[in-house]
Amino acid sequence: MTDRGPSETVTVLSGATVITMDGARRVLADGAVAFSESLLAVGPTAEVLAAHPGADVIDCAGRVVLPGFVNTHTHLFQTLLKGLGDDRVLSDWFLTMTGPSAVQLTPEDCYAAALHGCAEALTTGTTTLLDFMYVHPRDGLGDAVAAAMSDVGIRGVMARGYMTAGADVGAPPELVEPLDAALSDAERLIAEWNRPGSRVTAALAPCMSWTVDEATLRETRALADRTGALVTMHLSESPFDVEESMRRFGMRDVPFAAHTGLLGPDLLAAHCVQVDVADLDLIQESDTKVSHNPCSNLYLGSGFAPVPAMHRRGITVGLASDGPASSSNHSMLQAMKFAALLHKGVHRDPEIMTAEKALEMATIDGARALGLEHAVGSLEVGKRADVVVLDMTNLCTTPVHSAVSSLVYSQRGDEVERVYVDGRLVVDDGHLVTVDEAEVRSRSAAAAAGLAARAGTDRFAHREWRSMVGR
Numbered sequence: 110m111t112d113r114g115p116s117e118t119v120t121v122l123s124g125a126t127v128i129t130m131d132g133a134r135r136v137l138a139d140g141a142v143a144f145s146e147s148l149l150a151v152g153p154t155a156e157v158l159a160a161h162p163g164a165d166v167i168d169c170a171g172r173v174v175l176p177g178f179v180n181t182h183t184h185l186f187q188t189l190l191k192g193l194g195d196d197r198v199l200s201d202w203f204l205t206m207t208g209p210s211a212v213q214l215t216p217e218d219c220y221a222a223a224l225h226g227c228a229e230a231l232t233t234g235t236t237t238l239l240d241f242m243y244v245h246p247r248d249g250l251g252d253a254v255a256a257a258m259s260d261v262g263i264r265g266v267m268a269r270g271y272m273t274a275g276a277d278v279g280a281p282p283e284l285v286e287p288l289d290a291a292l293s294d295a296e297r298l299i300a301e302w303n304r305p306g307s308r309v310t311a312a313l314a315p316c317m318s319w320t321v322d323e324a325t326l327r328e329t330r331a332l333a334d335r336t337g338a339l340v341t342m343h344l345s346e347s348p349f350d351v352e353e354s355m356r357r358f359g360m361r362d363v364p365f366a367a368h369t370g371l372l373g374p375d376l377l378a379a380h381c382v383q384v385d386v387a388d389l390d391l392i393q394e395s396d397t398k399v400s401h402n403p404c405s406n407l408y409l410g411s412g413f414a415p416v417p418a419m420h421r422r423g424i425t426v427g428l429a430s431d432g433p434a435s436s437s438n439h440s441m442l443q444a445m446k447f448a449a450l451l452h453k454g455v456h457r458d459p460e461i462m463t464a465e466k467a468l469e470m471a472t473i474d475g476a477r478a479l480g481l482e483h484a485v486g487s488l489e490v491g492k493r494a495d496v497v498v499l500d501m502t503n504l505c506t507t508p509v510h511s512a513v514s515s516l517v518y519s520q521r522g523d524e525v526e527r528v529y530v531d532g533r534l535v536v537d538d539g540h541l542v543t544v545d546e547a548e549v550r551s552r553s554a555a556a557a558a559g560l561a562a563r564a565g566t567d568r569f570a571h572r573e574w575r576s577m578v579g580r
C-alpha cells in the first residue's frame with residue numbers, strides 16, 4: 110500500500126493579491142499559487158489555472174496570499190504566564206516571576222503551553238517558529254515542546270537551552286544545569302529530530318551572559334560544528350547582560366561570545382538592544398544573525414535595537430514576538446506594526462523603517478536568520494508550501510490602496526483565514542483544524558492556574574489598581 114498523502118492533491122489559490130517575497134519582490138494583482146507539499150507555480154491566475162487542470166481551486170478574491178511568517182524567538186512555556194510580569198525591568202521580571210514559575214514546570218505544562226502558543230502563532234499567520242527553551246528543572250520538557258510542535262502542525266525549531274551559572278546573581282539553582290548533562294540532552298534531541306525532511310528540528314541555546322561560563326560557549330560551538338545545529342543566545346538585551354559580562358569576563362557580552370568562537374553565520378543573537386559600534390562590527394564581520402523583538406523590548410523597558418544601523422551594514426535581522434511573559438501573545442502581525450512604528454518614532458524619521466522592510470523581517474529575513482531560506486520565507490517554486498491567506502475585506506483594512514501597507518498598518522489581527530504548512534491545511538476559516546481549539550484553551554488554562562498556585566505567582570494576578578507604580 111502506498112502512502113497517498115497531500116502530495117497527490119494540487120491546490121490552487123486563485124484571484125488573490127500575491128505578495129511573493131521573491132528576489133524581485135513581485136506583488137501580483139490577480140495572482141495565484143499552485144502547490145502540493147511544495148510550491149509548483151506562482152504567477153497570474155489564468156496561467157496557473159491553465160497549467161493545473163483538475164486542481165482543487167479556491168477563489169481568493171479580496172484576499173492576500175503570502176508566505177507564512179517566521180517567528181525567530183519565543184519561549185512557549187511563557188504562554189502560561191501572560192499578564193503576570195507587567196511593569197518590571199528584566200532582571201526583576203525574571204528573578205521574581207518567570208524564574209520561580211519555570212522551576213515548577215512539568216512536561217504536561219510545557220506541552221499545554223506549547224500547543225497553545227503554536228496555535229496562537231498559526232492562527233495569526235506564523236508557519237515557522239523558534240522556541241528558545243532554556244528552563245529544564247526536570248527531564249522531558251524539551252521533548253514535550255517538540256511533541257506539541259509536531260502535533261499542531263507548525264514548522265518548529267526547538268532550541269534546547271541551558272543555564273550553567275548565575276546562581277550567585279539569583280538564577281534559581283533548580284534551573285542551573287551541569288554543562289555535560291545539558292549538552293548531552295541537547296545532542297540526544299538533535300539526533301532524534303534533525304533528520305532530512307523533518308518539520309520539527311532541534312537547536313542549541315546557551316541562555317545569556319550571566320547564566321553561562323566560558324566553557325559553555327566553547328563547548329556549544331564545538332557541538333554546533335559537529336552536528337550542524339543552529340545556535341541561538343540572548344545577547345545585549347538589557348544593561349544587566351552587559352554589566353554582568355563585564356564583571357564576570359572583563360568584556361561586554363558580544364566580544365565575549367566572539368572570544369569563545371560562538372559568533373558566526375549559524376548564530377542567531379536575540380535582541381542586541383544594548384550593542385555598541387564595536388559589537389556591531391563583530392556581528393557584521395562574522396555574519397551573525399539578529400532576532401528583533403520590539404514588543405518585548407518595549408514591554409520590559411529595555412530600549413530598542415539599532416535595527417536601521419544593522420540593515421545599513423547588511424546584517425540579517427529576523428523579527429520575533431519573544432515569550433508571552435514579555436509580549437503577551439505570538440502575533441507577528443502585531444510585531445510587524447510595532448517594528449515599523451518604533452524605529453520611525455525613536456529616530457524621528459518616518460523613512461527609516463518601511464512596511465516593506467517590516468514584512469521582509471517577518472518572512473524572508475527571518476527564514477535566513479534560521480538558515481531556512483532554501484525552504485521557506487517566500488513563495489517560489491520548489492520551496493515548501495507554507496502559505497497564508499488573509500481576508501482583507503474588513504472595515505479596518507479597506508479601502509486597500511497598497512496591500513503591504515494595509516497588511517502592516519491597518520490590520521486588526523484576525524484576518525488570517527487559511528494557513529498551509531508543507532501544503533497541509535492547518536487553519537481553515539480562521540480556526541485550527543489539527544487540534545481542537547477549545548481543548549487547547551482549557552488545557553492551558555488549567556496548566557496556567559496550577560503553575561501559578563505552585564509557584565506562588567498568583568499573587569501578581571491579584572493586584573491593586575495601579576495608575577502609577579512606585580516613585
Ligand SMILES: [Zn+2]
Pocket residue numbers: 182183184241343379431432
Ligand atoms: Zn528571550
